[in-house]
Amino acid sequence: MASYQTTRDQDMNRKTQEKLNNLPEFISTYITKNAMNLASTTRYGYISNYTVFFEYINDNIDRFNDKKISDITLEDFSTIDYNEAEDFIRWYSNGRSKSAINRMFSSMSALYRFFIRQHKLTSDPFLASERPKIDEVKMVSLKKEEELKLLDGIANGEGLSDRQKKYHERLVSRDFCIIMLILDTGIKVSELVDLDVDDIDFKDKTITLPYGKNNIRYVTIRDEMADMLSSYLDDRKEKLDPLGSETALFLSRKGTRITPRSVQRLVKKYGKLILPDYKHISPGSLRATFALDLLDENGGDITQVSKALGHEHLSTTSIYINASTNRNSKATQ
Numbered sequence: 001m002a003s004y005q006t007t008r009d010q011d012m013n014r015k016t017q018e019k020l021n022n023l024p025e026f027i028s029t030y031i032t033k034n035a036m037n038l039a040s041t042t043r044y045g046y047i048s049n050y051t052v053f054f055e056y057i058n059d060n061i062d063r064f065n066d067k068k069i070s071d072i073t074l075e076d077f078s079t080i081d082y083n084e085a086e087d088f089i090r091w092y093s094n095g096r097s098k099s100a101i102n103r104m105f106s107s108m109s110a111l112y113r114f115f116i117r118q119h120k121l122t123s124d125p126f127l128a129s130e131r132p133k134i135d136e137v138k139m140v141s142l143k144k145e146e147e148l149k150l151l152d153g154i155a156n157g158e159g160l161s162d163r164q165k166k167y168h169e170r171l172v173s174r175d176f177c178i179i180m181l182i183l184d185t186g187i188k189v190s191e192l193v194d195l196d197v198d199d200i201d202f203k204d205k206t207i208t209l210p211y212g213k214n215n216i217r218y219v220t221i222r223d224e225m226a227d228m229l230s231s232y233l234d235d236r237k238e239k240l241d242p243l244g245s246e247t248a249l250f251l252s253r254k255g256t257r258i259t260p261r262s263v264q265r266l267v268k269k270y271g272k273l274i275l276p277d278y279k280h281i282s283p284g285s286l287r288a289t290f291a292l293d294l295l296d297e298n299g300g301d302i303t304q305v306s307k308a309l310g311h312e313h314l315s316t317t318s319i320y321i322n323a324s325t326n327r328n329s330k331a332t333q
Contacts, residue, residue, distance in 0.1 A: 012040035019047045023054060026074040026115070034114050049107035056088055078121055085125035098132040105131050139319070140285040141292050146275055147183055153274030154179060160273065167253065170239050173232040174250060175266055180228060182267075182283055185219050186290035186309050189260045189283045195249040197233065202226055209310065217310060291320045 020028050027050055031043065038046070054072065057064045061084060064072065085108075093101050105126060112124035142150065153159070154176050157168045168175075181187055191209050199208045205226050206218045221229075237244065240251040248257035263283060271281025278285075287309070294305050306317040 012044045016040070016044045016047050019044075019051050022070055023047070023050055024070060024072040024074075024077070026077065027111075030111055030114050034110075045103060046107045046110070049104050050111070052092070052104075053088065053108065056091065057084070060087075060091075074115065074120055080125055082125045082128050086129055089126070089129050093132075101132050105129070139288050140278060140281065141289040142275070142281075142285065144293075147289065150270060150274050151176065151180060151183075154270055158274050171253065173228075173235040174240070175270070177228050177232045178250060178263060179267060179270065179286065180225060181221075182286040183290055184222060184225050186287045186294075187219070188287065188310070189263050191310075192283075193248075193250065193258055193260050193263060196247045197249050198247070199249065200226075200229060202230060219308075288320070291317075295320060 016031075020031065027047075031047070054069045057080070058067065058069050058072075059065075063079070064076070067076070089101070089104070092104055108126045109124060112121060112126065115121040116124065155172065157165055157172065160168055178192065181192065185207070187207075187209065194210075195207070201208070204218075205221050205223065207221060209217050209219055236251060240246075240253075240255050246255060246257070250258045250263075252258045252262060267281060267283050267286065271278060271285075275281060291305050291309060294308060295302070298304050300321070302314060302317050302321060305320060306314050309317060311317050
């Protein structure tokens with residue numbers, strides 16, 4: 001059976017190709033030569049943005065009106081000037097979030113940058129346009145005592161209704177392991193739902209995870225985590241997969257691979273019941289908690305945290321530095 005990640009990538013690749021078929025040939029050249037190393041969802045996002053852009057110029061710029069979008073050449077594209085780029089951004093910004101607008105800027109800049117490096121374009125008309133400033137988002141993370149309270153509450157079924165308790169008895173070891181694993185390793189939801197039973201090496205106390213496009217990485221787990229996973233597998237066989245036919249590590253009530261949405265819901269549910277002072281606790285909150293705990297433990301070594309989180313670039317990890325500083329300054333007040 002195909003994994004969640006594989007199925008998602010196949011679906012995204014199919015949708016990407018459908019959109020590419022209607023875009024200029026030079027967009028396919030860019031995607032093939034420069035964007036195949038991106039995650040399938042990121043690549044699809046770029047293609048979607050290019051589709052919006054070319055549909056706009058096809059409808060709104062006279063010299064493109066009688067051209068089929070797929071027939072637009074790189075030479076045609078090079079005639080887009082600052083005023084036209086500004087008009088497009090002004091149109092695109094209407095009713096869209098700041099994040100969406102910045103993603104459009106990133107998509108267009110990446111395209112121009114590629115062809116400028118190829119000496120086929122000379123400038124990027126979007127560079128002079130002002131990007132909207134993104135409001136700072138407060139990073140939610142848990143304190144050590146809150147982590148323990150959350151895990152204890154899951155084990156005890158704290159705050160659950162009678163109806164929820166019926167399912168809880170069957171799923172408690174699964175839910176406990178999911179949340180403990182994120183807190184212990186910082187694993188992403190997409191990685192977690194894609195785990196198979198065979199990805200756990202109980203002898204070496206490691207989990208095998210994908211890294212980048214075609215690589216893997218090994219994440220070490222504590223003895224306690226390994227024991228909890230072993231106990232869960234016994235429950236899993238008895239309560240969720242009695243026939244032993246499913247390869248996925250974490251299963252739904254129906255005995256199929258759990259979905260990202262289900263993980264998000266269960267984290268939110270337990271957070272609301274056990275730690276009501278927080279407006280919203282998500283898997284990202286648990287991953288941030290892991291990152292900040294690790295930063296505190298290793299004296300702020302961002303390289304170690306970046307490696308543990310599976311980041312390919314240190315800049316991706318840098319968001320946790322200020323959050324760690326703020327966290328520690330509050331703790332001393």
